[in-house]
Amino acid sequence: MPDKKAKQILFKSFWKNGWIDTKDRQLLKEDFEYAKSKGYMFEPLTIDHNECLEKIISIRDKISLENISKAFLSSLSSKRLDLRSSLSSYFLSHKFKKHDYSPVVSGTSYENGQPKYHSYTCKICRDVQYGVIGDKNYVERDLNVLNFERLKWGGVRHGELIYTLFDLQQFEKETIEEPLKEDINIFKNILNIIETSEPNDYPGKLETRLKDVIKSSKPERQALIEILASIGILKPKSYDRPIKGKNDWTFVEYWRGEDKYDQQTVEKYFGTHLK
Known part of the structure; x- marks a missing residue:
């Protein structure tokens, strides 16, 4: 069952009208223990890539597509953003x-025009x-902060x-309820908003239009769009497209209104609920 006090302790550790600087964060030991x-x-987690991946695969195989789909839909009216994630x-x-x-360079920092530092990721x-x-390696x-972002916006590190490991670990503990008729209607309205996008609409335009069909903040709608893009409902038909200004988009960055939504993916995840 949700615990308002514990959730408040978590949120107040990171947020007060915006992010609290790391140096200014305060958390009493008894509050931490309660939450x-x-x-x-x-507690902080230390784990390496291989073990993290093994755990993801093990948990994934215990979770049903039906429960994932129901959880997402039921989050639309309840605002259980963690289930949406x-x-x-x-x-x-x-x-x-x-x-x-398998390491590969993912980025390089320069000083006086010379490479100073490389960052790596698994190829x-x-x-x-x-x-x-x-x-x-993930050390301490x-x-x-992952749970805060997950509960507040639906996750930002998809x-x-x-994050994949942590998210699935938390989901595995949940009892999933059947979505309401309201949830189904909200999702149908979301699909309609996507379908009626203008050909040259960018993701930012879609985010603005979605505020008319789902009660949400701008960051919540941005996270929702990223989730839909990450699973291929919002699928760019081309990655050779200009990017408009600086943005925080990842999976949906190259989507445009002309792409609409992928009906096969919608059918796979939500077909039984939309009929």
């Missing part, structure tokens, strides 16, 4: 096969799908291996 006892806060993690987890970490994870990231990683 941890209710499943809202966690699991759709993306479940989909991405099914693209993984067991493999060893096999990277090639699974655009936006997927697999680090070699803060799971609390595609990161450690």
Whole structure:
């Protein structure tokens, strides 16, 4: 059962009219212990790429497509954004096969025009799908910030291996309710908004239009769009497209209104509920 006090402790640790700077974050030990006892806060996690992947595959195989679909739909009216997040993690987890970490340069920082530092990711994870990231080691990683983002917006680190693991671990504990008629109607309205997009609409335009059919904040709608894009409902027909200004989009960055939505993916995940 949700615990308002524990959730409030988690949220106040990171957010006060915006992100709280790391140096200014304060958390009493007794508050942490209470939130941890209710499943809202966690000890830091240290895990390597290979073990993380093995756990993802093990948990994934215990979760049914039916429960994932029901959880996503039921989140639309209840605003259980954490349940909404699991759709993306479940989909991405099914693209993984067991493999060893295979490093490849993912970025380079320069000083005076000379390479100073390289960052790395797993090449096999990277090639699974655009936006997927697999680090070699996760050392003392803060799971609390992942849970905060998951509960507040529906997750913002979809595609990161450690987030996929954490998200599925939390989902596995849930009892999933049947979606309401209201949920089905909201989803149908979302699909209609996508279908009636103008050919040159960018993801930002879609986000604005969605506010008329689902009660949500802008960041919540952005996360929703990214989730739909990560599983291929919003599928770019081309990656050779200009990008308009600086943005935080990942999976949906190259989608345009002319792409509409992928009916086969909708049918796979939600067909039985839409009939």
